[in-house]
Amino acid sequence: MPVDSNQEIPSPSSTSESIGSQTLIDRLAYLELGPDDQARLREFSPLAAGFSEPLVEAFYRHLFAFEASSKFLHDPHLVDRLKSVQKQHFLSLTEADWNDDYLERRRRVGQTHANVGIHPELFLGAYNRYVQESFRRYLGDDEGKLTPQLETMLSLLKVVFLDLGLSLEAYFNQATHAIRKALDMYWKANIELRQFAHLASHDLKTPLATVANFCDEAIDEFGGQMPDEAKALIESARQRTFRMSRMIDELLSVTTSFDLKAQLQAVSSQVAITDALDRLRPLVAEKRITVHVADNLPTVWGELVRLRESFYNVLSNAVKYAPAATGVIKIDVRPHELGYEFSIADNGPGIPPQDLETIFAPFRRSSTHRDQPGSGLGLYFAKTLIDYQEGTIRAESKLGAGSTFYFVLKAPPDATEGI
Ligand code: HEM
CATH class of the missing domain: 1.10.490.10 (Globins)
Structure with a gap:
């Protein structure tokens, strides 16, 4: 059989529509x-x-x-x-x-x-x-x-198939080994993170309990000499320590739980937003910021603690950067093909276009925000938490004209309500 050495072979760099990619x-x-x-x-x-x-x-x-x-x-x-x-x-x-x-x-x-x-x-x-x-x-x-020659060629082919199988096995083994190693690392990191979360929660709750005790003691020992307003303030500080402690427990339980999908259920976005705003109330009052909240906040598919924390992280940014006295924050919602699109708009300094793409990455802070205290993790957390709830988050902004953050959240599977 002649050996064909003149066959035209497609060149690797040529492109042809009839052939494909x-x-x-x-x-x-x-x-x-x-x-x-x-x-x-x-x-x-x-x-x-x-x-x-x-x-x-x-x-x-x-x-x-x-x-x-x-x-x-x-x-x-x-x-x-x-x-x-x-x-x-x-x-x-x-x-x-x-x-x-x-x-x-x-x-x-x-x-x-x-x-x-x-x-x-x-x-x-x-x-x-x-x-x-x-x-x-x-x-x-x-x-x-x-013919004997063809029989030889067929024997050669059998060995080629044997070789192919063995080589493929080696490729698979290597890939599986790499995945196993990555999984091992993941589990180790996960266990360490859980241990860290438990320790951190303990370390955070201990001083809170001490503060609550001090409040109790102050009222018990000096309550009689205090004006009612002072007593009310101490009582409200004591209540806050309990709330904070409850929140730490909630955060710990949702963030260390494995089955994220199983936690998703119909939750009230109104409760999540109200709770998030409640925590920001002292700063909102201090800066005299006006907050408008739509009154038709719907039930969405999510997990209450994660939802509250995602709103909290975006809202706390808005409050932090909104100008004192003239600051306005608007929380709105409208239907979306997947469920609902929430918007949180502020009239802060805005985000430069070159920073917009990276604001959800960890430790990335907009150049207009560097003078303000912050970890650079708030928006990253917001995005991670929204991702967990099968939603999406994005931001639009104009320098000098404020920013708007959009959250898309799914409607519960059996939702009948509209907005
Ligand atoms: C030359 C090797 C083979 C070729 C070209 C071939 C081809 C195919 C094709 C075209 C299908 C239909 C795929 C689809 O459209 O979903 C199929 C399915 C299947 N093949 Fe093969 N096959 C080969 C070897 C084998 C061998 C060695 C086995 C058994 C050990 C096997 C068992 C099956 C089974 C059970 C299905 C159906 C899977 C399902 O639909 O649940 N095939 N194969």
Whole structure:
């Protein structure tokens, strides 16, 4: 058989609409699979169609001869369906119509096999059957016997399939090893983070309890000498320590819980926003900021503590940067294709366009905000918390004209209310 060294092979850098993406072009080029191959395969196609039936039967005899493959084929209806799919698959090899759709269909086959647990070595062994059978039917005598040279080539092919299987295994093992290592690191970090969260919560709650005790003592020992207003202030400080302590417990329980999806339920955005604003009330009052809140705040799909914290983080930014006395914050909501879009608009200094893209990244602070105290984590937390609730967050801003943060939150699955 002549060796074909003049075949025109698609160049890796050439692009062709009829072929498809660069990935495909590169693949074909590296395999030296070109127009001559295409022409030959297409010429062979009618012949292949002639023996596709017995070829598929031989293919399934092979699969049934081994426990490793036959255990996937207990259902006779499935086998019937697969035989017809197989026939088409085999013929499509000879149609040599290589485009992105072809790649996609082939990947889907791999995905289907992977989903049911069929290992690549079975797939390769089955492909070997295809090739061996095709050789014998195309080039063999009446009994499928080949010349010694062709038998040698077929033996070579079997070894190639063996090698392919072993190499693929090595690639998989390496990938799995890397994933296992990453997972190990993830679990270790997770456990450490939980331990840290518990310690931090303990460390935060202990001084709160001391403050509550001091308040109690102050009222018990000196209550008689205090004006009523002073007593009321101390009582309100004591109440705040309890609220703070409850909040730490809530935060700890939601942030260290594994099953995030199971925590999602129908929650009132009104309660979340009111609670968040409550915490900001002293600063709002001190800066004499006006806050407008829409009165039609809906029930959304989320988790109350995370929802409250996401609103709190964005609102606390708005309060921090809104100008004293003339500051205005507007909280609004409107329907959205996924549920609701909330907006929190302020008339603060705004965010420069170059900072807008990174404001949700951890420790990124807008250049207009650097003089204000802050960790650079508030908006990052807001985004993470909204992500957990399967929502989205984005910001629009104009320098000197304020910023608006938009939250999209899903409606509960059985929601009937509108706004
Ligand atoms: C040359 C090798 C093979 C080819 C070309 C091939 C081709 C296909 C194709 C085209 C499908 C349909 C995929 C879809 O559209 O979802 C399929 C499904 C399937 N194949 Fe294969 N196959 C091969 C090897 C094997 C082997 C070795 C086994 C058994 C060990 C097997 C068992 C199955 C099963 C059980 C399904 C159906 C999965 C499902 O839908 O639940 N195949 N195969």
